[in-house]
Amino acid sequence: xxxxxxDIAALFLLIVLISSCYVRKMTRGISNxxxxxxxxxTIASTIFDIAAVSLDNAQSSNIMALYTAHxxxxxxxxxxxxxxxxxxISLTDVWHKLRKNIIHQIMLIMPLAVMIxxxxxxxxxxRVFSVENGYKRGPLFILMYAGTLxxxxxxxxxxxxxxxxxxxxxIMTTSTFVPLELVAMLVQMVHPTARVEMYGGxxxxxxxxxxxxxxxxxxxxxxxxxxxxxxxxxMKRNSCNDKHVKIIMLNIxxxxxxxxxxxxxxxxxxxxxxxxxxxxxxxxxxxxxxxxYLDNGRFRMVFLERYYDRAEGIAEVINQELxxxxxxxxxxxxxxxxxxxxxxxEEFMNFRRLMAFGADFHQRSIYTGRIMRASxxxxxxxxxxxxxxxxxxxxxxxxxxxxxxxxPIYSIPQNKFVSAEALIRLFDQEHGFISPELLITTAERxxxxxxxxxxxxxxxxxxxxxxxxxxLDLEYIExxxxxxxxxxxxLPENYLAIMKKYGVxxxxxxxEITETAAAYAQKVMTDNIEELTQAGISFSLDDYGTGxxxxxxxxxxxxxxxxxxxxFVNEENSPKVWVFLKNTVKMLKDxxxxxxxxGVETQKMLEAFSNLQCDxxxxxxxxKPIPQNDFVAFISKAKNIL
Numbered sequence: 001x002x003x004x005x006x007d008i009a010a011l012f013l014l015i016v017l018i019s020s021c022y023v024r025k026m027t028r029g030i031s032n033x034x035x036x037x038x039x040x041x042t043i044a045s046t047i048f049d050i051a052a053v054s055l056d057n058a059q060s061s062n063i064m065a066l067y068t069a070h071x072x073x074x075x076x077x078x079x080x081x082x083x084x085x086x087x088x089i090s091l092t093d094v095w096h097k098l099r100k101n102i103i104h105q106i107m108l109i110m111p112l113a114v115m116i117x118x119x120x121x122x123x124x125x126x127r128v129f130s131v132e133n134g135y136k137r138g139p140l141f142i143l144m145y146a147g148t149l150x151x152x153x154x155x156x157x158x159x160x161x162x163x164x165x166x167x168x169x170x171i172m173t174t175s176t177f178v179p180l181e182l183v184a185m186l187v188q189m190v191h192p193t194a195r196v197e198m199y200g201g202x203x204x205x206x207x208x209x210x211x212x213x214x215x216x217x218x219x220x221x222x223x224x225x226x227x228x229x230x231x232x233x234x235m236k237r238n239s240c241n242d243k244h245v246k247i248i249m250l251n252i253x254x255x256x257x258x259x260x261x262x263x264x265x266x267x268x269x270x271x272x273x274x275x276x277x278x279x280x281x282x283x284x285x286x287x288x289x290x291x292x293y294l295d296n297g298r299f300r301m302v303f304l305e306r307y308y309d310r311a312e313g314i315a316e317v318i319n320q321e322l323x324x325x326x327x328x329x330x331x332x333x334x335x336x337x338x339x340x341x342x343x344x345x346e347e348f349m350n351f352r353r354l355m356a357f358g359a360d361f362h363q364r365s366i367y368t369g370r371i372m373r374a375s376x377x378x379x380x381x382x383x384x385x386x387x388x389x390x391x392x393x394x395x396x397x398x399x400x401x402x403x404x405x406x407x408p409i410y411s412i413p414q415n416k417f418v419s420a421e422a423l424i425r426l427f428d429q430e431h432g433f434i435s436p437e438l439l440i441t442t443a444e445r446x447x448x449x450x451x452x453x454x455x456x457x458x459x460x461x462x463x464x465x466x467x468x469x470x471x472l473d474l475e476y477i478e479x480x481x482x483x484x485x486x487x488x489x490x491l492p493e494n495y496l497a498i499m500k501k502y503g504v505x506x507x508x509x510x511x512e513i514t515e516t517a518a519a520y521a522q523k524v525m526t527d528n529i530e531e532l533t534q535a536g537i538s539f540s541l542d543d544y545g546t547g548x549x550x551x552x553x554x555x556x557x558x559x560x561x562x563x564x565x566x567x568f569v570n571e572e573n574s575p576k577v578w579v580f581l582k583n584t585v586k587m588l589k590d591x592x593x594x595x596x597x598x599g600v601e602t603q604k605m606l607e608a609f610s611n612l613q614c615d616x617x618x619x620x621x622x623x624k625p626i627p628q629n630d631f632v633a634f635i636s637k638a639k640n641i642l
Contacts, residue, residue, distance in 0.1 A: 002053045002193045007046055010202035014043045017202070017209055026209075029290070031090040038083040039205055041076050046198040048073035053195060056135050066131040074129065075119055078144055080181075080201060081151035082112050088155045088174060092162040093237050096305070108154065111147040118143055145185070152178055165237050173211030177204035222268050223275035225293040231300055232355075234290065238344065239351050245344050246311045248289070248301040249374075250278075250318065251362040253336035255297025262331060269328050274299065274335070277321050287314045298358070315341050315371050323369065338362035342374035356386045385431045389442045392428050397451055402426055404459045405625035408634065409478070409596065410617045412610050417638055419510070421478040421618065422460045423625045424452065444484045453485045458498050460509075463628060465502040472635045478510045478540060486513055489524050492531040506536025510561065514542050526557075533558045540596070555591075562588050566599020566619070585612055 018039045026032050052069035060066055085108070089098065098104055118140050122128040127138040156178065163171055184200025218230030226234075238245055252258075252274070259267035271293065278291050278299060287310045289301040303311045322337040340361055348354040361377060385392065396402050406420040426434040443449035460477050463469055485491060499506065511532065529539060540561035568581055588595055597609045600619035609617060623634055 002057060002195055004050050004053045004195055006194070006196045006199040007050045007053070010198040011043065011046045011050065013199075013202040013206060014039060014046060017206055018043065020209070030095075031087065034083065034087045034090050035205075035208070038080065038087055041079050041083055042198065042201050042205060045073055045076035045080065046202075048076060049195060049198055052135070059134075063131060066135070070129055070131055070135060071119060071122075074144065075116075077197070078115050078147060079112075081148040082108070084177065085151045085155045085158070088158050091170060091174070092158060092165045092241075093234075093243065094158075094162060094241055096243055097241070111150050115143055115147045145189070148185070152182070165240055169211055173208055176207050180204040180207075220293045223271055223293040225275050225279075225291050225299070227292065228294045231292040231294060231302075234302065235344070235354060236351050242345075244305050244346065246303045246305075246308050247342045247344055248303075248311060248315045248318070249340040249342060249358050249361070250274075250299040250301075250322075251338045251358075252297030252299075253338050253362040253367060255335075258297075258333060258335075262328060262333070266328050266331075270326060270333060270335075271297070273326050273328070274322065278318060281314055281317050281321065285310060285314050285317065287311065289314070294358075300358070311341060312371075315339055319369075319371055336362075336367055338365060338367060338372070340372045340374050340377065347374045352387050385428075385434060385438070388431075389434075389438060390446055392426075392431065392434060393439065393443060393446070393448050393452075396426050396428065397448065397455070400455070401428075402452065402455055403627060404456055404463075405627055406477070406631040407618060407625040408623050408631070408638075410622055412615060412617060417622075417635055418475045418616070419478060420474065420631065420635075421512070421625075422456060422480070424456050425625070440482060444482055447484075449482055449484050450488055453481070454494060454498065457495055458502075461498050461502040461504045464504050464508050468632050472632065473639065474635065476508050476510045476538070478512045480512045480542070483514070486525050486528060489528070491528050492535070495532065495537075496535055507538070510538045510540055512540045512542045512563070529557060559593060561594045561596055561616075563596040563598055563618075564614075568597070581612060585614060589613070 018036065021027065021032070021036060021039070027036065048069055052066070052073050055062070055066050055069055089095065098108075118128050122138070122140075126132075127140040128143070129138055129141060130136050156175075159166065159171060159174060166174070180200045180203055181197070184197045187194055188197045218227055218233070219225070220227040237243075255267070255270075258270060262270075275291070275293060278301060281287070282289050282291060282301065287301070287303060288307050289303045289311070292300040292302070294300065301311075301314070319337060319339050322335050325332040325334055327333070338361065340358075342348070342354075342357075344354055348357065357374065357377075361372075365372065365377065403425045405423045405425050407423060408417045409419045409421060410416070411418040424436060424439065426439055428434055440449070443452050457479055460479055464477060481491075498504075499509065513529075533539065538560040539558060540563055541557075541559050542563045543565045544562050564581070564584070568577060585595055594615040596616040596618055597614045598618050600606055600609065600617045600621045602621060605619075606617060606621055626634065
């Protein structure tokens with residue numbers, strides 16, 4: 001008598017497993033489809049085995065039922081091996097390579113074709129199995145084990161060859177399935193009454209489900225789209241496989257503003273609405289694209305080569321759909337969809353460049369409402385700089401290749417240049433000019449801003465201590481401090497030490513902090529400013545009017561100079577801006593503060609702000625930031641003219 005207890009337990013496990021796949025929405029993508037097919041095939045095999053064993057135990061005389069049950073079991077059980085191999089191939093995503101290799105296709109199909117042929121012929125010759133005088137294995141039954149073993153070997157080779165695409169967890173999980181099946185197969189081969197093969201397969205599938213089929217790893221909980229980690233993994237895998245794809249990159253340019261306006265929960269509804277539109281268009285136009293939600297209003301649709309021709313049309317439809325108003329809680333929301341169509345890897349040499357471009361292309365583009373092409377926007381050198389900026393900064397520090405430029409500051413009452421602002425510049429030998437914004441932002445992030453700041457300050461002090469500076473008859477030099485620098489507890493000690501080293505008088509230095517930095521109320525910053533002020537160094541506030549000014553903080557800080565942001569200059573013809581400027585200047589004058597207006601580029605601007613009784617002017621009308629030697633020549637010449 002054969003025991004079907006393990007088969008019943010396996011059937012229970014498999015039904016629970018496949019139900020969980022649907023509950024957890026593990027139904028998208030080729031890998032999930034194949035896992036479901038493999039699980040359902042195992043369920044069918046288990047049912048056939050239970051039926052066959054039950055008929056055998058009952059010594060049924062219904063030959064047709066016996067034959068059908070045993071044939072169904074052998075066929076579905078054998079199919080588990082090639083389905084498992086296809087599942088492994090789907091995890092490595094090397095379908096495109098398989099389609100191009102006829103020999104590999106023949107090797108994969110041949111064992112299945114032989115086995116199916118043997119089972120079809122068995123109806124006549126009964127050389128695989130027979131049921132007329134009880135179930136018996138025939139001489140060709142060994143083909144079952146040989147074919148299964150062959151597919152298992154193919155799967156192991158695939159796992160070994162493409163282990164870099166799977167990762168440790170997937171390798172361990174998928175590899176566990178093989179020994180479980182083999183052990184169960186050997187046990188049942190030696191002891192035919194012990195029906196454990198289905199149970200071993202069910203346990204193996206359960207392990208795969210737990211280890212690999214985890215929606216939280218790659219499904220975004222809000223949009224139900226594939227998430228950032230899945231996009232990163234898939235693009236890296238495409239790169240390793242030399243697999244070509246077309247990508248629709250969608251960045252909602254005003255998503256942050258929308259979230260600030262309507263709140264987090266409502267913003268998530270906007271994302272859900274956008275994701276629904278993408279999926280609907282993808283389905284209706286049969287794009288068969290994988291759709292991802294990355295973060296901060298960024299979506300991606302990835303098309304395989306055979307669907308390239310549909311991507312352009314889908315992008316146009318999406319662009320039109322997203323220009324329509326979205327109603328959220330009674331509010332009409334207008335999106336700013338930036339859409340770029342890109343070919344990968346043709347237009348990007350590697351994964352890092354693809355990600356760097358996609359992160360902020362909407363911030364570097366003017367919104368036109370039309371579909372853009374990556375080839376039109378892609379700047380190889382700029383992406384190289386972004387990808388290697390940390391190494392560029394470190395190399396510049398080691399080689400002391402930073403330069404300090406100076407922009408003259410003109411005194412309206414004195415009718416002469418009285419100071420200058422020191423500005424950092426970097427020209428890399430490999431990449432050329434490095435944007436100061438990128439340089440400072442990166443330096444603050446990686447902590448090198450303190451070394452850069454001290455380098456600049458020492459260069460300025462060395463210049464002030466030189467004879468050529470003394471001949472210029474300038475009153476002081478302005479040096480910028482970032483938020484990170486002003487929060488550094490060692491700042492006063494380090495800067496005062498540098499000044500002492502070069503014999504620079506404190507009244508020759510003015511330290512400039514931004515309005516953003518001034519808004520902070522940390523004790524470290526306040527103590528630093530107090531200590532440096534007591535040492536005789538003055539402070540100025542830069543970019544005034546660009547943020548949300550904390551007037552109480554401004555009043556408390558020992559500020560000597562306020563620099564009005566150049567954005568006011570650009571709006572000089574606006575009556576409201578002019579009212580603001582006149583009243584701001586009066587307020588600051590009443591507080592005994594001096595005023596610098598930045599960004600002056602024309603004689604008209606100079607006259608306008610002179611009439612407003614600003615103290616100083618800085619801008620391209622006089623000079624852009626220039627190297628030290630050019631600055632010395634400029635001031636020397638100006639002394640003879642003014």
